[in-house]
Structure formats: C-alpha cells, structure tokens
Amino acid sequence: MARSPAEPAAPDDPLLAVYLEKRATLVRFLAARAGSMAQAEDLAQDLYLKLAGRDRAAEVGAPTALLFRMALNLMVDRARGEARSAARDTAWREVARTQLGGVDVADEPAADEAVASAQRLRQLVAAVESLPPQAGRAFRLHKLEGLSHAETARAMGLSVKAVEKHVSAALRALAARLGR
Amino acid sequence: MTLASITSEEARREAAADWLVRLAAPDLAEADLAAFDAWLADPANARAYDAALSVTLELQAAAPAVLDAISASPARRDRRPARGWLVAGGLAAAATLAIALTPTRLFAPATQAYVTDKAQHRTLTLADGSTVDLNAGSRLEVSLAGHERRVVMGQGEAVFDVAHDPARPFVIAAGDRTVRVVGTRFDVRRRDGQLSVSVERGMVEVEPADGAPGRGFRLHPGQRLDHLEGASDVKLTAIDPLQVEAWKTGRLIFRDQPLAQVVADLNQQFARPIALEDAALGQTRVSGVLVLDDEAAVIRRLALLAPIKALPSGDGVILRRDEAPKP
DSSP: OOOOTTSOSSOSSHHHHHHHHHHHHHHHHHHHHHSOHHHHHHHHHHHHHHHHTSOGGGOOSOHHHHHHHHHHHHHHHHHHHTTTOHHHHGGGGTTOEEOSSSSOEESSOOHHHHHHHHHHHHHHHHHHHTSOHHHHHHHIIIIISOOOHHHHHHHHTOOHHHHHHHHHHHHHHHHHHHOO | OOHHHHHHHHHHHHHHHHHHHHHTOTTOOHHHHHHHHHHHTSHHHHHHHHHHHHHHHHHHHTHHHHHHHHHHSTTOOOOOTTHHHHHHHHHHHHHHHHHHHHHHHHHSOSSEEEEOOTTOOEEEEOTTSOEEEEOSSOEEEEEEOSSOEEEEEOSEEEEEEOOOOTTSOEEEEETTEEEEESSOEEEEEEETTEEEEEEEESOEEEEEOTTOOSOOEEEOTTEEEEEETTOSOOEEEEOOGGGTTGGGGTEEEEEEEEHHHHHHHHHHHOSSOEEESOHHHHTOEEEEEEEOSOHHHHHHHHHHHSSEEEEEETTEEEEEEOOSOOO
C-alpha cells in the first residue's frame, strides 16, 4: 500500500519506523473494523499523529506490541465516541470507489462510471440474495446494518461464535462471486 | 493448477474471510494483530485478504442501496427488527441538524465577513457544519448558496474542515487562484501575495481563477502548494501532517522557509512588531519548531535556528545578522 508522502521515509524514532513498516497491516485492520478505506486512511493518519506527538519518556516494551496496542485503543476510543454510526456514514460514500493499492479516493464517479455502478449494484444485490439464509441474515445485520457481533447474535438467537461462522461463510461466498 | 494448489487457494480464502470477521470482533487483542501481520507476510495471503476486503467494503459502501433493493424484492418479506434504531438514529440526527441550521439560516446575511486581529484566533462553525479556524490577522467572507459554498479569502490563514456535500462544492477564492474542495481538512494561507495550501486529509483542487495564467493541481494529503500571485507556476512539496495546522496548537513549524516569512508569521501572533535589519537577512532559510508562548522567549529560540541577534528598537524588536559563530 502506498504511503502518504507526508510520512517521512526514515524517522529516527523506532516506533515511527515500525509504524511505517506495519502501515499496510494497520490499514487492512482498520478497514475491516471501520468499514471503509477512507476512514481507515484517516484513522491510520490519526494514529501517526498520536505516535508523533506522544511522550517518548514513558515508553516500555517492544515497539511492535506498543503500536498494535495503540491501534486497538484508537478503535476502542472511536467505538465509544460514535457507536454504530458507520452504517449511516457510508450513505454518502455510496458512489465512492476506493483502491487498495493506492491512496486515491475519488468521491464522485465519472459519468460513465455511474452507469457501470447501476449494473454493479444489481450484481451486489444478487450476490447477497443468493447467500444461504443464515449466512445472508448474519451478513446483512452485521455488515450492512451495522450491528455488532453481539447484537447480531441476539437478533438471530445464536451464539456470537455461530454468528462469526456465518459471517465468515458469507464473506467467502461473496468474495468468490464478486471478486474482480 | 494442481489439486493441492486449488485446495490451498480455497484454504487461503477461508482464512481471509475468518480474519475479516476476527479483526472486527470486540475481544480482539494485540496478539491477534501480531498473528494477522505474520499471516500477511505471505503475499498470496495478503492478496486473498485484499480481495475479500475490497468486496466487503464495496458492499458496505453500497449498504443503503443494497438494503433498499433487498427489502423491495418480494422474495424477502421478513422484517428486520434491527432496522428500527437506524431509522430513529437518522431522524434524531436530522432533527439536531435542523435546530443547528435554522437560526443561522434565518438571520445570517447572504455574505458574512469574519475578521481576526493580531494575536487572536477564532473558530467558526458554518451553517453547513463545516468549521473554519482562523489564524491571527485574517479576513474572509463566506456565502452559502444552494448550489455552492463560497469563501473569499482576503489576507490571512485558516484551517478548513469541510462538511461533505457533493451537490454544493466548497470553493475558496484566494487572489488569482481558486481552491475547490469535496470534503476534507486543509490549511490556506494568503499573505502579501504569497499563497500556500496544505492538505491534511481528503483532496483539494487549486486552479487559476478566471483569466489567470497557469494550470490546476490536485493536492493529496501531506502535500503543499506554494504560489506567488501573478506568477503562472506553483511549487509542490511534501509536508509533515503536523505542520498543516501547527499554529492552532500554539506552535509554528518551519521547514526551509525564508526568515522573512517566519517573521511575518510571528508578527501576526504578537503585538510587539519584529523587523529585519535588511532584506538579504530575510532570505536566510530557517527550519525548526517554535512554541508560541512569550514573545521574548520565542525570539531567543529563533536566534538558535538562525544567525541573528535581537535588539530593542522603539516599541518593537529588530533582528540583526549575528556574525559571531554559534556554540
């Protein structure tokens, strides 16, 4: 994944060095959690600012473990602040296309892309509708409507582990059918 | 492809889907992230994950449209009990917005001017939800029309955090350049014919105003554009994201900038004027961070970054070239 040019290539701070080395992993994690590449990039940027502005004196332990702990804390703080808004926030990004390989995030589609996206939308809907009932419902509640794992489990009368299994099966089927 | 490699691809896709679920789990620990990182070390694993992730993100981005299509289809009549809070949340947010918008909309004139004096910072919340942090010594005019949000920047500097609204572009007129925005956070500085635009996140377009020479540029996060008004060219540089709005946190960050510009910035922050003894001294390049607390202390620290000494002069301070070598 491309780095934002604002982040120096070789900082003398070991934690910043680890950040740059692990940035692709962090963005992948943050994207799975936040539900959009744009938010993942924002969060990765927030994390960088936190790291750059932190008190280095109070630091103990391996930098990689510290980095991952800070990334987790960032998500916990965010979850407290804006619980469950992710599904609503995605509304304006309906037409946004993000690219994993680069940092480009185009906010509005080109005119010819709008036509293609209507066709793509039909493919997305068909793929979701073709999922087995339990997997389809778990995916819809958790990924599309933004319920947490626990809320999805309550809504479906299943254990959290069972919900995770259904969502994973749904993701596998969707990736196989829609991947390009 | 052999049977073994098909099986391993299948296992990879399964592992990728499991990771996508696991990473979103509330009980995720830092050891899980370390294991995920180790799993990604195999490029084939990373590809499988990216493929599953991009499909998931695409579906999540299209969630409202997909949900509408599914609920409209006759095959799916089961009502989703969980939909209730989503609708309620949306209504509540809309209600809050209406309360926030109405008074400003009713009483604000079509164009509103905002001014800050020396040593004064000001945060504005515009009716569309955008915020503008005005640095000292700045003046701008805002008009929010139905089709366009427009800011005319006189002199000064401001950090814009623009509310996303594709139907109403946010346009900043700064002399002979126009800054066009989709939804983002960035800094615009226009002082003495010198324009700088620095982007913290999102994307910003800077193009010549009607009739002005030159071409347009699209800026990404961590990029900065410098332009001398009247010239046809611009300079693009990479910047530290911390630098974008350092003045808001009471710091100024300089990277290879002329001393004259540093002094101009400081003169906006402090009442006691600082002058340079000669113009050539103003061309000295300066890099460093200045914490903006007390003017005398700031000048002392500046003297460590540049070959200068400060002398009192009338009600101000004059900076003179210091020939003595620094320790």
